[in-house]
Amino acid sequence: MGIFDALLTVPGLLLYATAAFAASCTLTASGGDDAPAFVQAYSACSTITIPQNTVLNISTPMNMTGGVNKHISLQGTVKFSPNIDYWSGHGYYFAFQDQITFWILGGENVRLDGGGVLDGVGQPWYDAFASNSSLLRPILLTIFQGRNVQIQDIMMLNGPEWINFVTDSSDVLYNNIHINASSTSKNLAKNTDGWDIYRSDNVTIQNSIINNGDDCVSFKPNSTNILVSNLNCNGSHGISVGSLGQYPGEYDIVANVTSINVRMANAENGARIKAFAGPDVGSGLVKNITFQNFTEANVDYPVVIDQCYMTAANACAAYPSNTYIEDIWFTGISGTSSGNEKSLVASLDCSPDSRCSNINVDNLDLAPPAKYGNATYGCQNVNITGDAASLFGTCTTT
Numbered sequence: 001m002g003i004f005d006a007l008l009t010v011p012g013l014l015l016y017a018t019a020a021f022a023a024s025c026t027l028t029a030s031g032g033d034d035a036p037a038f039v040q041a042y043s044a045c046s047t048i049t050i051p052q053n054t055v056l057n058i059s060t061p062m063n064m065t066g067g068v069n070k071h072i073s074l075q076g077t078v079k080f081s082p083n084i085d086y087w088s089g090h091g092y093y094f095a096f097q098d099q100i101t102f103w104i105l106g107g108e109n110v111r112l113d114g115g116g117v118l119d120g121v122g123q124p125w126y127d128a129f130a131s132n133s134s135l136l137r138p139i140l141l142t143i144f145q146g147r148n149v150q151i152q153d154i155m156m157l158n159g160p161e162w163i164n165f166v167t168d169s170s171d172v173l174y175n176n177i178h179i180n181a182s183s184t185s186k187n188l189a190k191n192t193d194g195w196d197i198y199r200s201d202n203v204t205i206q207n208s209i210i211n212n213g214d215d216c217v218s219f220k221p222n223s224t225n226i227l228v229s230n231l232n233c234n235g236s237h238g239i240s241v242g243s244l245g246q247y248p249g250e251y252d253i254v255a256n257v258t259s260i261n262v263r264m265a266n267a268e269n270g271a272r273i274k275a276f277a278g279p280d281v282g283s284g285l286v287k288n289i290t291f292q293n294f295t296e297a298n299v300d301y302p303v304v305i306d307q308c309y310m311t312a313a314n315a316c317a318a319y320p321s322n323t324y325i326e327d328i329w330f331t332g333i334s335g336t337s338s339g340n341e342k343s344l345v346a347s348l349d350c351s352p353d354s355r356c357s358n359i360n361v362d363n364l365d366l367a368p369p370a371k372y373g374n375a376t377y378g379c380q381n382v383n384i385t386g387d388a389a390s391l392f393g394t395c396t397t398t
C-alpha cells in the first residue's frame with residue numbers, strides 16, 4: 001500500500017492532517033458534529049467508508065458539490081441532529097418552492113451505496129410543523145449539479161420534509177432505495193415527497209419501496225427523459241407530473257417520462273398530471289408521458305389530469321392554462337379506488353380552448369368499492385383516444 005492509497009481510519013480532526021493523499025478513508029463517530037470530517041473526507045478521499053454500527057451525527061449542513069470520482073460506502077448510519085431552530089436558519093436554500101436541505105451532493109461520477117441508512121429523525125419536525133406551518137424543514141438528500149450519480153441500496157428514514165431532490169443534474173440513477181417516512185404521533189409526516197426532480201435530465205428511479213406522506217415521485221419543471229420503474233408506493237400522493245405553470249414568467253417543460261410497473265396503495269392519487277390556470281401563472285409543455293402497468297389499491301384518484309389545478313372553474317374558463325399537455329398514455333392501469341370520490345375512478349379535466357391533445361387511455365380496469373356500484377369516469381375539454389375512450393363518453397365543454 002503506497003501513500004496514495006493508504007487506508008485511513010480518521011476520528012474527527014486527524015483527517016485534516018493526513019487524508020490529503022488518501023484513496024480510501026474510513027469515518028468514525030467523533031462524539032460531536034461529524035459533518036466537517038465527512039465533508040473533508042469527501043474532498044480528500046476517493047472512497048469514504050462509514051462502517052456498519054457507526055452512526056455519524058450531522059449537526060451542520062454538508063456541501064459536497066464538485067467532487068469527481070467519489071464513492072461513499074454508507075454501511076452504517078448518517079443521522080441528522082434534530083436541532084430545529086438551528087437548521088431552519090442554516091440549511092442550504094433553494095428558491096424553488098422555498099426549500100432548504102441538510103446536504104448537497106454533486107460532482108461527476110459519484111456513488112452512494114453500501115446498505116446503510118440516512119436518518120432524518122423526522123418526528124420532532126412533524127410535531128413542530130403541526131404548530132408552525134411556515135417552518136422551513138430540510139430535504140434529506142439533494143443531488144445538485146451532479147453528473148453520472150448513482151445512489152443504490154440505501155434506506156432513507158423519516159426525512160423532515162422531501163426525501164430526495166434532484167436539481168440541475170443529469171444521468172442520475174436511484175436503485176433499490178427504501179424510503180419510510182412515518183409519524184408516531186397524530187401529526188402526519190407531511191410533504192415527505194419521495195423524489196422531486198427539477199431542471200434535470202436522464203434520471204432513473206427503480207426497484208424501490210416507499211412509504212410516505214406526499215408524492216411518491218414528482219416531476220417538477222424541466223424534468224426530461226425520466227424512467228420510473230418497479231416502485232412500490234404506499235400512503236403517498238402518487239406519481240405526479242407537476243404542478244406546473246405555477247410561477248408567472250417561467251416556462252416549464254416535462255417531457256419523455258415513462259413510469260412503469262408501479263404498485264400504488266392507500267394513496268391520494270395514482271397517475272397524475274397537474275397544471276395551474278388563472279390570471280397570474282406561468283406557461284409550459286407536458287409532452288410524451290407514459291404511465292404503464294399501475295396496480296392500485298385504495299386510491300382516491302387513480303387516474304388524473306387536472307389542468308385547472310388550484311384554480312376556480314370560472315377563473316380557469318377565463319384564463320385557461322398555458323401549460324399545454326400533449327401525447328399522454330395511460331396504459332394498463334388497474335385496481336381499486338378508495339371511494340373518496342364515490343364511483344369516480346378516473347378524471348381527465350383539461351382547460352378550455354383545446355389545451356390537451358393526443359390523450360390516450362388503454363386497458364383501464366378500475367373499480368370503486370362495491371357499495372358505490374359501477375365505476376364512473378369524468379372528463380372535460382378533451383378528446384380521448386384509446387380502447388378505454390368510450391368509458392368516458394362525451395366530455396363536458398366549459
Ligand SMILES: *[C@@H]1O[C@H](CO)[C@@H](O)[C@H](O)[C@H]1NC(C)=O
Pocket residue numbers: 031032033034057058059081
Ligand atoms: C451531535 O452533535 C451536536 C453538536 O456537537 C450535539 O449537540 C449533539 O448532542 C450530538 N448528538 C448526538 C446524538 O451525539
Ligand SMILES: *[C@@H]1O[C@H](CO)[C@@H](O)[C@H](O)[C@H]1NC(C)=O
Pocket residue numbers: 063064065066092
Ligand atoms: C459549495 O462548495 C462549492 C465549492 O466547493 C462552492 O462553490 C459553493 O458555493 C458551495 N455551495 C454552497 C451552497 O455553499
Ligand SMILES: *[C@@H]1O[C@H](CO)[C@@H](O)[C@H](O)[C@H]1NC(C)=O
Pocket residue numbers: 088089132133134135136
Ligand atoms: C416558524 O418557522 C419560521 C421559518 O422557519 C420561523 O421564522 C418562525 O419564527 C417560526 N415561528 C414560530 C412561532 O416558531
Ligand SMILES: *[C@@H]1O[C@H](CO)[C@@H](O)[C@H](O)[C@H]1NC(C)=O
Pocket residue numbers: 148170171172173202204
Ligand atoms: C443516462 O444515465 C445513465 C446513468 O444513470 C447512463 O448510463 C446513460 O448513458 C445516460 N444516457 C444518456 C443518453 O446520456
Ligand SMILES: *[C@@H]1O[C@H](CO)[C@@H](O)[C@H](O)[C@H]1NC(C)=O
Pocket residue numbers: 179180181182209210211234
Ligand atoms: C415504516 O415504518 C413503520 C413504523 O416503524 C412500519 O410500521 C412500516 O411497516 C414501515 N413501512 C415500510 C414500507 O417500511
Ligand SMILES: *[C@@H]1O[C@H](CO)[C@@H](O)[C@H](O)[C@H]1NC(C)=O
Pocket residue numbers: 211234235266
Ligand atoms: C401504508 O400506508 C397506510 C396509510 O398511510 C399505513 O397505515 C400503513 O401502515 C402503511 N403500510 C406500510 C407497510 O408502511
Ligand SMILES: *[C@@H]1O[C@H](CO)[C@@H](O)[C@H](O)[C@H]1NC(C)=O
Pocket residue numbers: 199221222250251252253
Ligand atoms: C426550462 O427549459 C426551457 C428551455 O430550455 C427554458 O426556456 C426555461 O426557462 C426552463 N424553465 C425552468 C423553470 O427552468
Ligand SMILES: *[C@@H]1O[C@H](CO)[C@@H](O)[C@H](O)[C@H]1NC(C)=O
Pocket residue numbers: 224225255256
Ligand atoms: C424526447 O425524446 C426524443 C426522442 O429520443 C428526443 O428527440 C427529444 O429531444 C427528447 N425531448 C427532450 C425535451 O429531451
Ligand SMILES: *[C@@H]1O[C@H](CO)[C@@H](O)[C@H](O)[C@H]1NC(C)=O
Pocket residue numbers: 225226255256257258288
Ligand atoms: C418518449 O419518451 C420515451 C422515454 O420516456 C422515449 O423513449 C421516446 O423516444 C419518446 N418519444 C418521442 C416521440 O419523443
Ligand SMILES: *[C@@H]1O[C@H](CO)[C@@H](O)[C@H](O)[C@H]1NC(C)=O
Pocket residue numbers: 230260261262263293295
Ligand atoms: C406489472 O408490474 C408488476 C409490479 O408492480 C410486475 O410484477 C408485473 O410483472 C408487471 N407486468 C408486466 C406485464 O410487466
Ligand SMILES: *[C@@H]1O[C@H](CO)[C@@H](O)[C@H](O)[C@H]1NC(C)=O
Pocket residue numbers: 373374
Ligand atoms: C353495472 O354494469 C353492468 C355491466 O355493464 C350492468 O349489467 C349493470 O346494470 C350496471 N349496474 C348499474 C347499477 O348501473
Ligand SMILES: *[C@@H]1O[C@H](CO)[C@@H](O)[C@H](O)[C@H]1NC(C)=O
Pocket residue numbers: 353354355356381382383
Ligand atoms: C376535439 O376534436 C375536434 C375535431 O378534431 C376539434 O374540433 C375539437 O377542438 C377538439 N376538442 C378539444 C377539447 O380538443
